[in-house]
Amino acid sequence: MHDPRFNKMAQVIVHYSVEVKPGQNVYVWGQAPAAPLMLEIYREILKAGGHAFLRADLPSAQEISSRTRRRTSWTSSRLWT
Numbered sequence: 001m002h003d004p005r006f007n008k009m010a011q012v013i014v015h016y017s018v019e020v021k022p023g024q025n026v027y028v029w030g031q032a033p034a035a036p037l038m039l040e041i042y043r044e045i046l047k048a049g050g051h052a053f054l055r056a057d058l059p060s061a062q063e064i065s066s067r068t069r070r071r072t073s074w075t076s077s078r079l080w081t
Helices: 004-017 032-047 059-080
Strands: 025-031 051-057
Touching (some): 004 032, 025 032, 032 051, 051 059
Parallel strands (some): 025 051
């Protein structure tokens, strides 16, 4: 469901707080619950002529990353010992 308050907040962030200029690179980083606002900010950055880059931290990603790193570091250390 679209909430018009997100659009208004995105306009304030992009045009007033950050003052995005054409050609400017803008990195938008947030967590999954902020996705609706992040998408509105993304849309406003593009409308302002900026280049938007999104990164959303998903709840399970940290767990996957930790498990993968443990396995990888264990494998790497076993290869070198």
